[in-house]
Amino acid sequence: MIIIEPRVRQLMVEDAVDTFPDECCGFLFGREETDGTRLILDILAVDNSKEGDKRRRFEISPLDYMTAEQHALDHDWTLLGVYHSHPNHPAIPSEHDRKAAQPFFSYVIISVIEKETITIRSWLLNDDQQFEEEKINDYQFT
Numbered sequence: 001m002i003i004i005e006p007r008v009r010q011l012m013v014e015d016a017v018d019t020f021p022d023e024c025c026g027f028l029f030g031r032e033e034t035d036g037t038r039l040i041l042d043i044l045a046v047d048n049s050k051e052g053d054k055r056r057r058f059e060i061s062p063l064d065y066m067t068a069e070q071h072a073l074d075h076d077w078t079l080l081g082v083y084h085s086h087p088n089h090p091a092i093p094s095e096h097d098r099k100a101a102q103p104f105f106s107y108v109i110i111s112v113i114e115k116e117t118i119t120i121r122s123w124l125l126n127d128d129q130q131f132e133e134e135k136i137n138d139y140q141f142t
Helices: 006-019 062-075 095-100
Strands: 002-004 025-032 038-046 078-087 106-113 116-125 131-134
Touching (some): 002 006, 002 106, 006 038, 006 078, 006 106, 006 116, 038 062, 062 078
Antiparallel strands (some): 106 116, 116 131
8 A cells, every 4th residue: 555645646746737738757756654655745747858759658767767766865765666657658667667666766657738737656566577556545643
C-alpha cells in the first residue's frame, strides 16, 4: 500500500497537467514502514529527457537519478519510486514501462485527459517482472 501526502499529490497532478500533452516524470521520496506501507512525503520533478516524441514515452537522465539519490540522502528519506503521466491514456503501465522498471520502486501513473486529471494509480513489479497494482490509500499520517 502507498499513501501520498496531499501536497505531494497536488504537485504531481500540477506537473502532469502543466506538461500535457507530453509525459511528465519525477521521483517519489519518503519512508517505508515495517508493514510495507510506503509513505510518500516529497517528489522531485525532472525534465523528460526523451529524444523525439515525449507524448508517449519518458526518460530520466542518469544525472537526474544521481540528483534524486542525493536528495534522498540530504533529507534522510528513501527513494521509493518514479511517477509519470499518461496523456490521453489510462493510468496503466505500458510494455515499455514494464521493461524499463526496476524492482522495489513504486510507479505512480497519472492519467491526464485533455489537461484534466482522471486517475492516479500505482504499480510494483512482482517476482515474475510483471506489474501488480499497489493500492493507494488516502492520506492518514499520524
